[in-house]
Amino acid sequence: MIYIAPSILAADYAALGNDVRKVGNADLLHVDIMDGHFVPNLSFGPDVTRAVNGVTEQFLDMHLMIEEPERWFEAYIDAGGDRLVFHVEATDDHVAAGRQIRELGAQSGFAIKPGTSVEPYLDDLEHFDEVMVMSVEPGFGGQKFMPEVLGKVLTLRDHINERGLDTLIGIDGGIGAGTIAEAAAAGVDAFVAGSAVFGADNPAEAVDNLRRLAAEARES
Ligand code: DX5
Ligand code: ZN
Numbered sequence: 001m002i003y004i005a006p007s008i009l010a011a012d013y014a015a016l017g018n019d020v021r022k023v024g025n026a027d028l029l030h031v032d033i034m035d036g037h038f039v040p041n042l043s044f045g046p047d048v049t050r051a052v053n054g055v056t057e058q059f060l061d062m063h064l065m066i067e068e069p070e071r072w073f074e075a076y077i078d079a080g081g082d083r084l085v086f087h088v089e090a091t092d093d094h095v096a097a098g099r100q101i102r103e104l105g106a107q108s109g110f111a112i113k114p115g116t117s118v119e120p121y122l123d124d125l126e127h128f129d130e131v132m133v134m135s136v137e138p139g140f141g142g143q144k145f146m147p148e149v150l151g152k153v154l155t156l157r158d159h160i161n162e163r164g165l166d167t168l169i170g171i172d173g174g175i176g177a178g179t180i181a182e183a184a185a186a187g188v189d190a191f192v193a194g195s196a197v198f199g200a201d202n203p204a205e206a207v208d209n210l211r212r213l214a215a216e217a218r219e220s
Helices: 013-022 046-055 069-078 094-103 119-127 147-163 180-186 203-219
Strands: 003-006 029-034 060-065 083-087 107-112 130-134 168-172 190-193
Touching: 003 029, 003 203, 013 046, 013 203, 029 046, 046 060, 046 069, 060 069, 060 107, 069 083, 069 094, 083 094, 083 130, 094 107, 094 119, 107 119, 107 168, 119 147, 130 147, 130 190, 147 168, 147 180, 180 190, 180 203, 190 203
Parallel strands: 003 190, 029 060, 060 083, 083 107, 107 130, 130 168, 168 190
Antiparallel strands: none
């Protein structure tokens, strides 16, 4: 299954509800939370998350680019987050964090920056519903895709298939019509796209187009 996840970081904040409704055909929504410490940028918090959740039935994938993520799990689940994806670089105990999220009733995930290797985490995947491989340095939309991270996707795909796990592989950063096929061919399931969706004249059409390109690349 292929999931296209528009990142509302690239939406028009003065018309956020409107932009969210434009991508009602997307499989889920990607909500980027930045604290100005873990990454050098600020985005939004639980209140905006709650407002978004109020205008859509869509699944909210929360990308927590924040320090001490554990302090915020409850707040983001309460605000409507369906899956919480924290950064392994921001915690000392990723397994405990994953357990904590599931105990609170949400799906769990972790993200890794481009420079973080995936090997140390492979034995712990059963605690996570998603692993998100960053294909840009987290903090800003509209950056260039880093194809060198696809080696991590291949490693994850092999490992997940061999062990029969159902952990999803996500990719985040620089995904668009020109890059989605190579990510899909490497074995990505969930594709985050910010500027490629909300920068398009017709965001819904952009979502369908990305899904088609990914499906074709997965099949070939
Ligand atoms: C970057 C964010 C991404 C961002 C992707 O730190 O995590 O989710 O919105 O934006 P694009 O698709 O424009 O690279
Ligand atoms: Zn993100």
